[in-house]
Structures are given as C-alpha cells and as structure tokens.
Amino acid sequence: MTKPLNQLKTSALQRRLSIAKTSLNIGAHWAKSGVSGLFLSKEEKQTQKQILLQEQADYLVRELGKLKGSVVKIGQMLALYGENFLPKEVINALHTLDDNTTPLSWHLIYEALKHEIGERVHDFDIERTPIGTASLAQVHKAVHKFSGRTVVFKVQYPNVADAIDSDLAIFKQLLKITNAVPQTKALDDWFLEIQNLLHTEVDYRTEANTTKRFAQYLANDDRYIVPTIFDNYSTDRLICMSFETGISLNDPRLRQLPQDRRNALGQAAIEIVIRELFEWGEMQTDPNFGNYLVRIDDDGKDQLVLLDFGAIRRFDDQLLTIAKNLMAAGYHQDKQQMKAAMTGYEFFDKLNGKPKDDMAELFLLACQPFANPALIEQQFIDENGLYRWADSRLYHRVMASAKNGMASFEFSLPPKEMMFISRKFIGAHTLLVALDSRTNSDALIKPYIQP
Numbered sequence: 001m002t003k004p005l006n007q008l009k010t011s012a013l014q015r016r017l018s019i020a021k022t023s024l025n026i027g028a029h030w031a032k033s034g035v036s037g038l039f040l041s042k043e044e045k046q047t048q049k050q051i052l053l054q055e056q057a058d059y060l061v062r063e064l065g066k067l068k069g070s071v072v073k074i075g076q077m078l079a080l081y082g083e084n085f086l087p088k089e090v091i092n093a094l095h096t097l098d099d100n101t102t103p104l105s106w107h108l109i110y111e112a113l114k115h116e117i118g119e120r121v122h123d124f125d126i127e128r129t130p131i132g133t134a135s136l137a138q139v140h141k142a143v144h145k146f147s148g149r150t151v152v153f154k155v156q157y158p159n160v161a162d163a164i165d166s167d168l169a170i171f172k173q174l175l176k177i178t179n180a181v182p183q184t185k186a187l188d189d190w191f192l193e194i195q196n197l198l199h200t201e202v203d204y205r206t207e208a209n210t211t212k213r214f215a216q217y218l219a220n221d222d223r224y225i226v227p228t229i230f231d232n233y234s235t236d237r238l239i240c241m242s243f244e245t246g247i248s249l250n251d252p253r254l255r256q257l258p259q260d261r262r263n264a265l266g267q268a269a270i271e272i273v274i275r276e277l278f279e280w281g282e283m284q285t286d287p288n289f290g291n292y293l294v295r296i297d298d299d300g301k302d303q304l305v306l307l308d309f310g311a312i313r314r315f316d317d318q319l320l321t322i323a324k325n326l327m328a329a330g331y332h333q334d335k336q337q338m339k340a341a342m343t344g345y346e347f348f349d350k351l352n353g354k355p356k357d358d359m360a361e362l363f364l365l366a367c368q369p370f371a372n373p374a375l376i377e378q379q380f381i382d383e384n385g386l387y388r389w390a391d392s393r394l395y396h397r398v399m400a401s402a403k404n405g406m407a408s409f410e411f412s413l414p415p416k417e418m419m420f421i422s423r424k425f426i427g428a429h430t431l432l433v434a435l436d437s438r439t440n441s442d443a444l445i446k447p448y449i450q451p
Contacts, residue, residue: 004105071167072135103133104157112158116238132290136160141243150243161202168195193416201310204239210309217280223268225305246293246305249434254294261302266437268304271444273428277323278448285420286311287427318344319417328449330367333375335360345415362401370445386438395429
C-alpha cells in the first residue's frame, strides 16, 4: 500500500523545485545509460532505451502524483490527447494517473475539514482511510451521529486551488523544453481553457449546485442515481453528500451480467452524453471510471451512479448547432454532408482538398456507433441491429486513421470545445467496451436530427 503523504507541496517554488529535481534525476539516468550502453548492439541499445524510457516515465508519474493538483489533471489530459506525439511508454505511464495518486495523511485532511466546518466536524464519525483519492481532493466516508445517515466528504487538498496558475506555467515550460508539441496560439488557447475549467472545478459551491441541477434533469429517470448534497456541511472547498453504494466499472461481476442488462447500462451511459450535448448544453467532461458506480439490482433494474460534477463545461449555441450537424452527417454516413457541417471554426475553415476529405472520413468513422445501422458493416452490428462496441476496435481504427491523415495537413489543435467533447466520448467508448455493451443508435440520435 502506498504510504500517505505527510505534507503537500503547494507553493510555486516548492512545486518548481520538485519538477526540477525530477528532471535532473531523469537526465542523470539517461546519461548513465548512455555510458553503460557503449558496447551494446543496435538492437540491445533500442531495447535498453525502451526499458529506461518506461522506467523514467513511471518515475515521473509517481512524482506528479505526489504533487497532486492541476499538474496531475494536465497529465491525465495529455494521456488522452498525446497519442500522436508522445512515446507510448509515456502514454502508458500517464494513463495510471487516474488511479495512482498518493493519499494525504489523515491529520492534514482533518485539519482541512476543521478549517471548513469548524466544530461541526464532531457531528460525524469519519473513517480515516479514504475511499477515493484524486488529483484535487480525496473522499472520506462518515456517519452523522444524530441521524445515523452515511455520507461522504469530498475534501479539497489544502492550497491546491492557489497553485493552478503556477502549475500550468510549469507544464507549459516542460512542453517547451521537450518540444513535445508545437508552441502555437492554439496550444495557448487550449491551456487557457484548462485553466478556466480547473478554476471552476475547485469551486465546490459550483459543483454542489451543478450536482443538484443534474439531479433535477434526471429526477424522473430511475436508471440514474445522483447523490444528495448537504449544504449545511458544504463550503467552497468541501462537499458533503450522501454515500451511494455500487460496484466499480472494473468489477468482473459486470461482465457476468446477461447481455441485455449490459446493453441497458451501456445505453444509459451513452444516452446521458447525448443529452448533455443536445438538451442541457453542459457536459461533465471528466469521464474517468472513478466518477461512476453501478448498482446491481436483483430484479434486473440496474442503475448508473453519477458521482462527480466538477469538470462541467457549458457550450454556446454555435457549438451545439455544429455538433448536431456533424452528428446528423455521421448518422447518415454522408461525406458531403459532413464536409458541409465542418465549419464555424478556423480549424475547419482552413481545410480544403485532401485534408478536408481526410478529416471528413475521420469524423464519419468516429460517428459510426451513432450511424444508421443499415449503413454500417455487418461485422459491427448484432442480430438486433445494435452496435457492438467491444468488437468494433473503434478507438484504434480512429487513431490509425488520424495518424495516417496527419501527413496530408499541417498539425494544429482542434477547437478546444471539441477537445473536451472528444474527451467525454473517448471515456464513454472505454466504458461501453469494458461492459461489452451493444447500443441502439436510432434511439440515441433520431430525436435530435432532421429526417
């Protein structure tokens, strides 16, 4: 078990020194390997390089996990978007940031709790071992002494919110030094979007209100469970909410459920993504598995528990109109319609010729799970006309198509809004593959597009 941290580096100087120390250690290991590899064959040197890169990537991720905060959040996002420009060893290590963060020692968490709600902390019996840790907070289960109600406290790490701006500057500097991605205005805009999103995410009053709003959206749909917020024990840096039971999305019991029940869970999971985009105009953009549970019901009426509403992104009418047009083209698998829908942003408008054709083909492929089943290769559709997510290898096919298409146009980042939507759909794809779900595209998309 990972030993809890007894202190958290929250000042800009402390965090910069930690990153600098990590960089020096990595540099020293590379220098040492260069000397030790002088007499190795070309193949042996390549093998040694790959092993060392994986070791150093894992080391870097462990150090980032100790820093917590937005450095970890940025690393998680690079894991999703870095497939085309980062080594696979680095990508593999960054993916572990979702569930590999070191917990903060209980005495520091208790101090944070007492700072937020004062003597009211004594109204609870609180478990010292967290039931969840993340980049910005950790979660502790508790029992309210007077009502007997079981709750959870989502406790933000002390001073982490104040380190967001300096963390972003650190990460941008690392990218600049390594030349991992081109330093463009699009990249600056992307970092600004992350900055705004993170400042929203550490505002727990906003998250509490968003949780209540989504509870209202889903109040009449018993496929979903949204926790109840207790305002009298919540603050800007602390959320007290009902404890909701369920099993994780990685639990093998889910794969043992009958196909129709796994289909129903998958349909519910992807349907809420569509409704976020087309009905409510706001989306929870952090799809990591820790934000969901499944409550298995003996009668077969299983439910999806939605735990986290911090990373909410609101979208304007322009974006929503473009998204609907792109999805409509994807449903009809119509390349000309897709090319016509690709507009409204400089990223789209500067495309023409082969680059535009390649991008349209990529979007058509990405929309395959939401297409008219009659237009999809039969190997991806079951006997009931449902899309077979696990058998589709869609993510790998999309990434291969994107990589091949890169040669036909100069690299630039897509619109930042599209990147956050893409992140959510990638997460949904991972969830449905894990469940081996099959979904009905007509039920998902037809209500929102023109015939």
